[in-house]
Amino acid sequence: MNVRPFFATAMILVATLQTSSVSGQSGVKIFRNSYIEFEMPAAWDCEQDGVAFACQEANRKSVDMMALLAAKVVDPQRDTLEVYASQLAQPKEWKDLSGGITVSSEVRSGTKCYDGKLWQWAHHYQSELHNYYTDYFVRIQGGITALVTMSYHRSVETEGSAIAATIARRLRMIASQLDQDATEC
Secondary structure, three states: OOOHHHHOOOOEOOOOOEEEEOOOOOOEEEEEOOOEEEEEEOOEEEEEEOOEEEEEEOOOOOOOEEEEEEEEEOOOOOOOHHHHHHHHHOOOEEEOOOOOEEEOEEEEEEEEEEOOEEEEEEEEEOOOOOOEEEEEEEEEEOOEEEEEEEEEEHHHHHHHHHHHHHHHHOOEEHHHHHOOOOOEO
């Protein structure tokens, strides 16, 4: 999965991963870095992968579910909620390793409220990988644009969509302390 095209226009921010157990909630822990935090299954770990973080179930041989996180400094001319809303609402076209063209389907998008803040959201089928659903979450705040994606194979759709909901439930930009903005809900 490649988050770079989405953020090809600016420097990517990299931060240290911090995870801890969430008291009172079994099976869930928090991913936290200098600009964002969210809940994820306790069995998952995150590793820095170049300019992004990749999170998935630890010690699993196959990858049927994965969350990715990337962030960058905002380019005011290119990074607007309107631009991201438009991009997320469009089917994505990509070329696979054999040269075949795939166009995503089952596209749903809009604005959703997570932790009292508005996020651009979209759900696609086959936008990143064959037979995978991907949920996208994008927010601009405090001079930072953050992108979180959750992809899951169609064979684990029920579990994958539940994990996407877990991530969304407590999706929060820590950068919000730097800047009060009008995109609250």
